[in-house]
Amino acid sequence: MDQNRTFPLNAWYAAAWCHEVGKREPLARTICNNKIVFWRKPDGSVAALEDACWHRQLPLSMGSIEDGEVVCLYHGLAFNCEGKCTRMPSQDKLNPKAQVRAYPVVEKYRLVWIWPGDPALADANLIPDFHWNDDPEWAGDGETLRAKCDYRLFLDNLMDLTHETFVHATSIGNTHVADTPMTTTQNENKVTSSRWMTDIDAPPFWRTQLDKPGNVDRWQIIEFEPPCTIILDVGVALTGTGAPEGDRSHGVNGRVLNTITPETDNTCMYFWSLVRNYKLRDQSLTTLLREANGNIFLEDLVVVEAQQIMLDEDKNRPLHNLNIDEGSMRARRLIDDMIAKETVNASS
Ligand code: FES
Numbered sequence: 001m002d003q004n005r006t007f008p009l010n011a012w013y014a015a016a017w018c019h020e021v022g023k024r025e026p027l028a029r030t031i032c033n034n035k036i037v038f039w040r041k042p043d044g045s046v047a048a049l050e051d052a053c054w055h056r057q058l059p060l061s062m063g064s065i066e067d068g069e070v071v072c073l074y075h076g077l078a079f080n081c082e083g084k085c086t087r088m089p090s091q092d093k094l095n096p097k098a099q100v101r102a103y104p105v106v107e108k109y110r111l112v113w114i115w116p117g118d119p120a121l122a123d124a125n126l127i128p129d130f131h132w133n134d135d136p137e138w139a140g141d142g143e144t145l146r147a148k149c150d151y152r153l154f155l156d157n158l159m160d161l162t163h164e165t166f167v168h169a170t171s172i173g174n175t176h177v178a179d180t181p182m183t184t185t186q187n188e189n190k191v192t193s194s195r196w197m198t199d200i201d202a203p204p205f206w207r208t209q210l211d212k213p214g215n216v217d218r219w220q221i222i223e224f225e226p227p228c229t230i231i232l233d234v235g236v237a238l239t240g241t242g243a244p245e246g247d248r249s250h251g252v253n254g255r256v257l258n259t260i261t262p263e264t265d266n267t268c269m270y271f272w273s274l275v276r277n278y279k280l281r282d283q284s285l286t287t288l289l290r291e292a293n294g295n296i297f298l299e300d301l302v303v304v305e306a307q308q309i310m311l312d313e314d315k316n317r318p319l320h321n322l323n324i325d326e327g328s329m330r331a332r333r334l335i336d337d338m339i340a341k342e343t344v345n346a347s348s
């Protein structure tokens with residue numbers, strides 16, 4: 001086992017949006033350094049195999065899908081969803097050892113989730129709660145951001161939204177974010193960082209969403225679930241309408257659902273969606289918000305990829321911590337705990 005892993009293997013990771021996996025073309029993805037091929041069987045369910053042919057190691061994703069099985073481009077070996085070879089050229093008797101690894105895979109909340117670790121531990125109940133993606137009380141859409149960085153740099157970025165003041169000054173940031181301290185708590189394996197900014201001017205993005213003049217109360221409640229999922233509960237309401245006391249019905253409420261899947265040690269796929277509980281049937285607003293949020297995240301991408309270049313240049317460059325980093329420090333500790341547990345179990 002790789003002792004220097006930065007991610008646990010016994011976890012569900014988002015691998016693709018459901019619409020990206022089809023019945024006709026195989027889809028190649030790298031998840032936690034595992035090369036995996038995905039496709040959809042005739043009954044519509046998703047299959048996931050190691051993306052390497054048993055015969056001569058050609059990626060199976062270069063092949064085709066025939067009768068619900070993946071067929072290698074090179075010599076035509078066919079593999080079913082369990083990874084068992086069902087056809088060999090020029091021979092009727094199949095070598096029973098011709099088998100590639102099959103992965104547990106589940107579709108839920110508009111995403112395809114894969115478990116790269118011990119299949120015996122793959123419990124679908126452990127998939128992070130992204131129910132907002134399916135909930136008729138909420139509307140929204142998302143995208144995937146490909147990033148050349150350690151996935152934890154994005155976790156740091158999301159656990160501390162102070163950077164909005166500086167990185168997103170034209171949209172969701174203003175000085176009130178950086179001026180207001182956060183409160184961080186931990187409950188078993190979840191870390192929550194909260195920031196309430198009361199009686200402030202709204203930043204441009206939220207002023208447009210609220211569409212009313214006057215000072216606002218703004219909240220950012222960040223919840224981390226290891227190894228790589230963060231739900232942001234965000235919004236604003238006019239000051240004096242009771243939001244800090246628990247009544248947010250006079251404001252605009254959003255959730256940003258984020259799950260950042262490590263592909264390799266220093267590349268990742270960041271699946272996000274922005275959902276709202278107002279103007280549910282306004283498709284143009286859905287598109288506008290997706291594009292606006294996508295552009296905001298591109299500002300983050302520039303930062304995290306530049307960090308990664310520095311860290312690659314010199315692996316000994318230290319990361320120092322401020323008060324604002326408490327949430328990300330705790331998040332990283334929970335990830336380290338998961339990895340340590342796997343390492344102990346593997347060696348015992
Ligand atoms: S390499 Fe796949 S069939 Fe030969």
Ligand SMILES: [Fe+2]
Nearest residue numbers: 163167168300
């Ligand atoms: Fe950001």
